[in-house]
Amino acid sequence: MAGKSKEQGGDENVPFMQQLLDNPFILLFLGVASPTLLYIVWGVIEVAQIPIAQ
Amino acid sequence: MALAAKFRTCPDTGLKVHSQAEALIKANAVLGIIFLAVGGLFGLLVALTRWPAVHLLPDELFYLILTGHGANVLLFWIIFFEIAVLYFASAVLLNCRLAMPKIAWLGFLLMVVGAITANVSVLQGESTVMFTSYPPLKAQPHFYLGLILFAVGALVGCFIFFATLVIAKQEKTYEGSVPLVTFGAITAAIIAVFTIASGAVILIPTWLWSMGLIANVDPVLYKVVWWAMGHSSQQINVSAHVAIWYLIAALLLGAKPLSEKVSRFAFLLYILFLQLASAHHLLVEPGISSEWKIFNTSYAMYLAVLGSMIHGLSIPGAVEAAQRRRGFTNGTFEWLRKAPWGNPAFAGMFLSLVLFGFLGGITGVVLGTEQINLIMHNTLYVPGHFHATVVAGTTLAFMAVTYLVVPLIFRRQIILPGLAKWQPYLFGIGVAGISLFMMGAGTLGVPRRHWDITFTDAAIAVDMPGTAFLMMGLNGLFALLAATGGLLYILIVVGSVLFGEKRTEAVAKANPVIFDASTVKSYGSEEHPKLSGTYVLVAIFFVAFVLYYYVNWKFLSEVWPLS
Ligand code: HEM
Numbered sequence: 001m002a003g004k005s006k007e008q009g010g011d012e013n014v015p016f017m018q019q020l021l022d023n024p025f026i027l028l029f030l031g032v033a034s035p036t037l038l039y040i041v042w043g044v045i046e047v048a049q050i051p052i053a054q
Numbered sequence: 055m056a057l058a059a060k061f062r063t064c065p066d067t068g069l070k071v072h073s074q075a076e077a078l079i080k081a082n083a084v085l086g087i088i089f090l091a092v093g094g095l096f097g098l099l100v101a102l103t104r105w106p107a108v109h110l111l112p113d114e115l116f117y118l119i120l121t122g123h124g125a126n127v128l129l130f131w132i133i134f135f136e137i138a139v140l141y142f143a144s145a146v147l148l149n150c151r152l153a154m155p156k157i158a159w160l161g162f163l164l165m166v167v168g169a170i171t172a173n174v175s176v177l178q179g180e181s182t183v184m185f186t187s188y189p190p191l192k193a194q195p196h197f198y199l200g201l202i203l204f205a206v207g208a209l210v211g212c213f214i215f216f217a218t219l220v221i222a223k224q225e226k227t228y229e230g231s232v233p234l235v236t237f238g239a240i241t242a243a244i245i246a247v248f249t250i251a252s253g254a255v256i257l258i259p260t261w262l263w264s265m266g267l268i269a270n271v272d273p274v275l276y277k278v279v280w281w282a283m284g285h286s287s288q289q290i291n292v293s294a295h296v297a298i299w300y301l302i303a304a305l306l307l308g309a310k311p312l313s314e315k316v317s318r319f320a321f322l323l324y325i326l327f328l329q330l331a332s333a334h335h336l337l338v339e340p341g342i343s344s345e346w347k348i349f350n351t352s353y354a355m356y357l358a359v360l361g362s363m364i365h366g367l368s369i370p371g372a373v374e375a376a377q378r379r380r381g382f383t384n385g386t387f388e389w390l391r392k393a394p395w396g397n398p399a400f401a402g403m404f405l406s407l408v409l410f411g412f413l414g415g416i417t418g419v420v421l422g423t424e425q426i427n428l429i430m431h432n433t434l435y436v437p438g439h440f441h442a443t444v445v446a447g448t449t450l451a452f453m454a455v456t457y458l459v460v461p462l463i464f465r466r467q468i469i470l471p472g473l474a475k476w477q478p479y480l481f482g483i484g485v486a487g488i489s490l491f492m493m494g495a496g497t498l499g500v501p502r503r504h505w506d507i508t509f510t511d512a513a514i515a516v517d518m519p520g521t522a523f524l525m526m527g528l529n530g531l532f533a534l535l536a537a538t539g540g541l542l543y544i545l546i547v548v549g550s551v552l553f554g555e556k557r558t559e560a561v562a563k564a565n566p567v568i569f570d571a572s573t574v575k576s577y578g579s580e581e582h583p584k585l586s587g588t589y590v591l592v593a594i595f596f597v598a599f600v601l602y603y604y605v606n607w608k609f610l611s612e613v614w615p616l617s
Pocket residue numbers: 094097098100101104120121123124125127128132184185186434437441444445449488501502503504533534536537540
């Protein structure tokens with residue numbers, strides 16, 4: 001993901017932040033990955049660790 | 055499969071409008087409004103039942119109608135309208151054809167079939183599981199199936215939106231970065247993809263369970279994953295209505311964002327953090343650690359709240375700057391006094407912004423704080439809070455933009471303009487009332503989703519204070535007001551679409567509905583704005599925020615004495 005941009009040549013000087021904000025698919029990746037890891041995966045691990053009642 | 059794309063040029067904005075995009079925007083908006091009418095009526099019935107002096111519905115019907123209310127308004131009304139917003143913000147604002155219209159129609163069809171199926175199953179009476187449908191409560195299989203079909207259809211809509219962005223880029227229909235409103239729509243669509251995926255992950259097994267194909271669904275696991283959908287979908291709403299605030303301010307006043315960079319950054323905060331706040335629904339869940347709860351609801355969510363506060367400063371600021379440019383420069387508040395309050399699009403937008411911020415935002419932070427959440431958890435305070443966000447905020451913003459969609463997309467004049475002027479106020483004040491009184495009742499301990507607050511046949515007697523009954527009565531009165539505002543909206547919109555004067559070019563020229571379309575189409579920030587009024591408003595907001603937050607901690611120390 002590091003700094004890859006699919007821009008057509010000639011825009012070497014576009015700042016990183018702008019490249020990020022101009023690429024909806026990187027944003028899509030971030031917007032799905034962040035809650036999947038921090039909320040769902042972490043949350044499911046917590047639930048899975050609850051001991052089963054005997 | 056590419057249909058030869060047909061375009062018209064909009065006489066008001068100069069934008070090229072693809073006929074298929076236009077037809078899909080209309081279809082989705084109309085369906086949304088139909089479900090709002092049904093769901094809104096159900097909401098009134100629920101409120102009249104919770105009014106102790108009226109107590110309208112019998113118990114079982116109450117829960118059935120409550121289930122129907124939540125699904126019709128929060129899912130079907132809002133999401134149909136959002137798909138229309140996505141198509142508008144991509145195809146129309148980017149001057150582009152809509153990608154794969156046939157597939158888009160297929161998505162629409164799935165949503166219609168899904169929404170009808172779910173409604174049928176609710177009305178049959180065997181699917182009274184309420185909005186959250188927590189197992190082990192079990193609905194009929196076609197209830198879950200309806201929701202799944204609806205979600206798949208909505209997901210198709212999101213893909214059409216992203217594909218349209220790609221086409222616009224390839225065909226170079228715009229220059230530089232997409233407009234801010236489109237960026238807001240991108241935020242909404244991204245959150246929608248996560249939302250719908252989470253919904254599928256949990257509703258498909260639950261559907262299989264309802265058919266007896268899976269032995270059980272773990273309730274806690276269900277809650278964790280379900281809320282990734284249930285809460286995140288509220289964040290689609292926030293992103294969409296914030297985009298609409300910017301859109302209305304730009305079209306009606308030529309307002310430019312104070313800083314494109316900062317506003318986009320605020321949307322980025324939504325993309326990264328807003329969905330984590332789903333954890334606030336599980337704050338009292340035993341078995342999940344405080345680390346998970348506090349990380350997701352505090353550290354992360356406050357970054358998203360920061361995003362909302364940036365928009366909350368940026369939009370009134372943009373309005374103020376635009377008004378000052380137009381010559382309303384006297385004193386601190388001339389710009390606000392002389393704003394177009396008689397235009398329902400503006401009035402609805404500004405009321406939505408204020409009510410969302412003051413009533414919805416502040417109470418949301420309070421509810422999202424693990425300790426003080428305990429005071430209000432599962433009381434009527436919760437519906438009070440979210441009626442301020444999704445009704446006063448999202449629904450009112452969507453209503454406001456409809457007053458532009460009807461002339462610009464349906465190309466009809468608004469009928470009954472004198473009544474239309476009052477509609478946002480009636481609805482806004484009504485909803486502010488139900489939010490406040492439900493929150494008041496909740497603070498006094500009235501539970502949510504309860505048919506009988508006197509608990510007549512409970513083993514242990516419960517004494518609700520008299521003020522709680524008063525709050526429920528006031529809630530009923532304001533529900534009548536909100537329902538009147540809602541009914542007026544439906545009448546005006548349906549009436550205009552069917553019988554309004556056709557907006558030919560001549561009619562459009564004679565009755566302009568927008569002030570300036572150039573700002574909404576392009577990238578660009580306000581230069582050297584003077585914002586004394588906005589700073590005062592923001593200061594009032596912060597004082598209210600701090601005081602209310604403090605009061606709740608104080609209250610906590612009283613309900614739970616540690617000595
Ligand atoms: C005339 C307008 C409306 C009125 C009078 C109204 C009133 C109510 C009332 C009294 C409740 C029940 C609270 C309880 O007993 O727990 C409720 C629940 C709810 N309302 Fe509304 N409402 C209105 C519009 C809306 C709209 C437009 C939305 C969404 C955009 C909405 C979303 C919900 C949801 C999600 C629930 C919770 C359902 C559940 O607990 O399963 N309402 N509403």
